[in-house]
Structure formats: structure tokens, C-alpha cells
Amino acid sequence: MTPTPRIDAGALWRDLMHSATIGATPEGGLNRQTLTPDDAVIRAWFAETATSMGGVVQTDSLGSQFAIFPGAEPLPPIAMGSHLDTQPTGGRFDGVLGVLAGLAAIRALRAAGIATRHPLAVINWTNEEGARFAPAMLASGVHAGVFTPAYALARTDAAGTSLAEALAQTGQTGAMAAGAQSLAAYFELHIEQGPILEQEGFDIGVVTGVQGIAWFDVSVTGSPSHAGTTPMHLRRDPVVAAAAMIQAIHALATADAGARATVGRIAVEPGSRNTVAATVRFTVDLRHPDAQQLAALESALQDALPPPAGAQDCAVTIEKIWHSAPVTFDAACVQAVEHAATSLGARHRRIVSGAGHDAVYLARTCPTAMIFTPCLGGISHHPAEFITPEQAALGANVLLHAVLGYDVLDTRVTKA
């Protein structure tokens, strides 16, 4: 009987802590923005480590690294992956966990002497964070045909350096065309970046999809006037109108457990303490995992805004500036994750991702699912971001066994 493979928890934690030294910040986090010298160091380490495990590392024209490990049959690889770049004030686990867990899964299979039907791939996607080059998930987006390579290569950072230049400067421009590597499936392990699993006492989130997102800019225009000389009943105060609208928007989302509504930015003009404001501009971020319910939420937003503003006789404009449709992950991939979690004795629940990930774009090209581990206090993009070695290992074990389960179950594959 073949031994049941298990992640080497100590080795995975050592890899995570090694990564945490490359671009480390005084606050204990990471600042390893994409295609910086520090990013080049971790990329070289990734390629060396994968090669030492018997992988062949190919880099595409966007710099994404594909470490391919052979399988028993001539099939496209089942991929594991995420990203090694971070936010400027990032933590040590966001993205990094998904890539290093992929290497840990390979290590476990080698230790157990198990060969899979499919080749396996461990992928490091370039510029997931979008912190240096906007938009986020740029290389996985090109892989999936959402962006053209020319568009992506022309993106510039704050200093005016293009992605193409940054790739050349760090020697990361690969020979493989972006999107050329077909995949049988894609599994991404990631920290939750939210508080649900921790609050509810779960070890693993079986991610069934990603919320749809709609972004709005709202502008409320009243009449600027003197704070001392203008009686309350003669004011057209957009601050008071906006306050009522913000409460109405909050109420919209609290009525539906799947909904999220956030006003994260408010700008008041002229912004003088003794002047009734002329204009208030604020943002609205609406999310829902269901496309129809997101649309209903958008309608409710439009309906909710005029009446409370009317109390101050302000003019309100609402502009929708961005939309990202909900993503539903592949049922077989989700089941593979769920079965793996069950077989490992993990307390798990199905969950919808509230954040974007490379898996959002990969889902357009191949069967895809994600696995979440809880993270301390739900904190992310912050030096305090933390998971325990046990949480990292359990997440990696679920990743490993989801891949193994899918490797056996997958009868949809075509030859590579």
C-alpha cells in the first residue's frame, strides 16, 4: 500500500520564514513589490528550489513562473499557485502561502514516492497585487485573455517604469508566450483575508466562488454657505444629505447576509470648518456572490439615494465606474477540495471569496477552485498578518489531497 502523503509542516514553515526575510520591513511584514530586486531574489530561490525537486521552470512573457513536474500520462498539468509579490505594507503569507504550499505538496509526493497521472505545476503569477502596476492580477489576466500582452507590458509604475522595462531590468522576461501553457485544473490556497473562519471556528474554507463587485462614485451637491449666518432651515447641506445616504446604503447590505456595502472614501469641498459644504463625493463598493442579487442591490442603491438627499434639496449623481461579475468555481474542483478537507478531519465550511485572486481569471480557462485558511483577526495587507505553522500545513495538506483527488477523478481531460 502506498503511504498517505503528508506535508512536511516544518519544511513549509522554514520556506515561509525564509521568504519573510526577503523584502522584510522593520514592522515585521514584507515590502516585496513585483519585479523589484527583492522580488528577483525570491523568484530565483523559487526556480532553484523547484528545479532541485525535479521541476522544469518556464517563464512566460509576463514573467510568470511555471514549475512543471512530470506525470505518468501525457496530460496537461494540474496547477497549484498564487503569487510571491506583496503590497508595500504587506504581510508574510498573502500569496506566498499558495506558492510555497505547492512546492510543499511536490515535496510530500516525492517523499511518499507517489506519481500522479497528470503532470503538476506550481505557478508564481507576476503582479497579482497591483500595488506597483495597476490593475491587479495582471499576468493571470493576460494568461486568461482578459488583457492583451501589449496592454500589460505598457503599464507603468509611479516612477514611469513600464512592466516591460521592469521585466528586462530584473531578467524576468520569459520566452514562453503568456497563455501558452494549458492547464487541466488550477487550485489556489490563500489566507482568507477576512474574519469569518476564525470567528466561526473553522479550519478550512472551501471556496465556491468570488463575489461580484460594483463600484460607484456618488456626488452630492448642495449650496455652500456661512456656518454662522445661514439658519438651519435655509441650508442645502450635502454633508447632512450624504450622512443619511451612507446610513441607507449600510442598511441595504445588512438586510442580506451575502451582501457587502462599503463607503471607504469621503471628500468634502471646500472642507472648511465654518462653511456649510458645497459638495460631498463618496465611493460605494457593493458586493454579492450572486449576479442577480448584485443587480438587485445596485437597483436598491439607485432607489435609496434620492429620498434622504431630498431633505436637504441636494443634487445627487451616481456613476458606476467598475464592475466585476461573480465567479462560480468548478463543481468538481470544489468537491475535490471538500473531500480532501473531510478526509483530513478539518472543520470546514463553504465560503465565497470577498477579494480578487488569480483564480478569478484562471477560472475562465480551466476548472478552478480555492482553499482558504483562517488568518489571525482577519488581518491582511498589514505586518500583523499571521497564520500558525499548523494552519499553513493543514491548508497545504488540503491543497495536496484536492489535487490528488482531482487527478484520479478527472475524466474530462484531453491529451496535452
Place this chain on the structure above:
Amino acid sequence: MTPTPRIDAGALWRDLMHSATIGATPEGGLNRQTLTPDDAVIRAWFAETATSMGGVVQTDSLGSQFAIFPGAEPLPPIAMGSHLDTQPTGGRFDGVLGVLAGLAAIRALRAAGIATRHPLAVINWTNEEGARFAPAMLASGVHAGVFTPAYALARTDAAGTSLAEALAQTGQTGAMAAGAQSLAAYFELHIEQGPILEQEGFDIGVVTGVQGIAWFDVSVTGSPSHAGTTPMHLRRDPVVAAAAMIQAIHALATADAGARATVGRIAVEPGSRNTVAATVRFTVDLRHPDAQQLAALESALQDALPPPAGAQDCAVTIEKIWHSAPVTFDAACVQAVEHAATSLGARHRRIVSGAGHDAVYLARTCPTAMIFTPCLGGISHHPAEFITPEQAALGANVLLHAVLGYDVLDTRVTKA
């Protein structure tokens, strides 16, 4: 029988329109900040005009100009005045009207051949606006002993130039000690800078005092989190808490016709559209003409803030950063204004000033009152600030006849 003196409406309007050419902006307003070259030009014109009417112009150490016209008895002068400096985006009438109406009153008395018991003074106070040197009403404050001359002379503008240097550069440093000129009474004509008189169809506001003002900085701290991954019920969102507080503050003031409450500035951190905010800071400007009721309003503010914030479990701090007690003008001066308005057939009402004026400080040193004229739409500190020639003349006539009435009535005076 002595002819009843009347303002020469055409001459007053010509003076106002002449002033409007000195520091004129392309938008049709004035940018004549204190002690700039343009301010020096209007100051020279003021001194020449007053001298040509038989006045003696003295300048104090803060640059305030006192044009003194002789009276029949050896008494301190009854003063009329305001300021000739403007905001950077100021209008043509704020302050200017009160000074030029003083000259127009002198002109009317000379035309009618009337000598008053008291000498009369027309005063141009330095740096009323506070736009170049903070705080506002600086020279009248020194005159009243609120600020020391040394404090005032050391104030600097954005370029680092001190008031003392600006006085020297424009040749406006006077020999007279600030506060040395005692006054029998002070009358200030000013545009309302608010909408009440226009909205209610009055020609004249008989100003009985100035609102008290209390300024607060409020800070609401929640917990920053991801807009997608954090369920509504697990959020501590200071934006939602602040919105409830802003509505509660608004409700406080609408319950009392004399009260004003304004939130004019809001700052959200980090201010990212897809992040539940960490902190919201906002300002509160509370005003009331009655000191006790202002204190009650402040107590109500303190009481109103914690409960709505509690809904989001945020921490709230309230810091009082400034207080200006209400001012009640002299009853005899107010009656003189009211009688003048009645005798001129003006539709008038008593009103409390919502804005600060030089008269606030003068009231500490001598019997004082103010006269308001309506202004178009209540607009001020803006190029669109406007009054008609008829409104200017009526206001100046009320000023003239209030001074004449007080000149006869005043039995409280001591010899100069």
C-alpha cells in the same frame, strides 16, 4: 430749520466701484489681502479722501487708520468703520461698505451743514479677514486689549513675512499706540453675509449681538478591514458611526431656531474605496446667541455622540478647540439704529450676527452696535457677493442717522 441730511447714493456707489478696481479679480471680485500693494493703494485713497473732507488721519502701530472729523464739544469721537482688506476670493462689499459708508455719512453732514456734538471718526481696521495673517480681527483685537501688540506684530503670512514687516514694506506703521484713541461709541455697517433679511423681505437688520461659537474636533476610530471579506455584522465601521453622529448633530440644531450646527470637514483614513475605514475625523461648529443655551447645546453634543457610534462599537473622542462667547451690543446703540431705520421707513428686524466682525472686539471698549444690509442670495467671500446701490445707500443712511441719534442721546460721555 436744518435740512435732513441724506446719503449721496451716487457718490457712495462711485466710491464702492472705485474700490472694486483695486485688487479686482477676473471673476469680478476682489483679492486685496491686508498690507499688499493693492491694500496700500486703497489706504492712500482713503486717507486722501478723508483729508479732503476736513478729516485728520492718524494711523496706529497696527496700521489701522482713524480719520477724525471735529465736533462741537470736546468729547471722544463717535466712530463708524469696518475694513478695506478682503479674502483672496472676496467680494466687493464685505467690510468696504462699512468704511465707505462712513465717508458718505461725513459727506452728507457737510452737504447739510450739520455739526455734531461729538467728533466723528471713520476707521479702517487692519487685517480683519485673517486671510493673510491669522487670527482674524487682529488690529481691532489689539485695540480692545484682546491681543498684545507684540503678539499681533509677530504673526506671519504663508511666505513667512511678519505683520510688522508687511506694515514697514507698505509704509503703514503708524505713530499712534494701538488702543490710544478712545471712542464714545462704534457703529459698523456690514452686509449680512447670510440669507435671512433677503428671504424674509427686510431692508435692514438691527444687529443686537453676535453668536457665541464653540469648535470641536471629533475622532471616531473603528477597525480597518477588507470591504469584500468582512461581513457587515463583524465590522467596526467609523464611516457608518460618523454618519449617524452627523445626523444627530444636525437634529440638535434644528430643534432651536437660534442654534447652528455645522460639520464642514470630514477626513477618512485610509480613504480607500475597498477598505472599511480605520478612522473618521470631523469638525463641529456650534453657535448660539445665548451663552447658557450654547452651553446646553455643547452638553447635548457630548451626550448625542456615544450612542449612535456604539452601534459600530467605535471609540469616540471629542475635543473642544475654540470658544468665543456671545456678544450683546449696547442697548442705547441698538435703539439708535432701530430708531434710524424706523424714521427712514426701512423694513427692519432685530438679528444676531452669525459671523465675527471688528465690532465684536470694539464692544469691549465702548458702546457698540451694527447694521446689516441684505446681500444677494446671502453670498459672501465670493465674486458674486452683491448689494444694489439702493441697499448701500439705505444702509449708509441708517448708519448716519444712528450716529446722529446717538450724538444727541448720549449723556454718558466724559470729556475727551
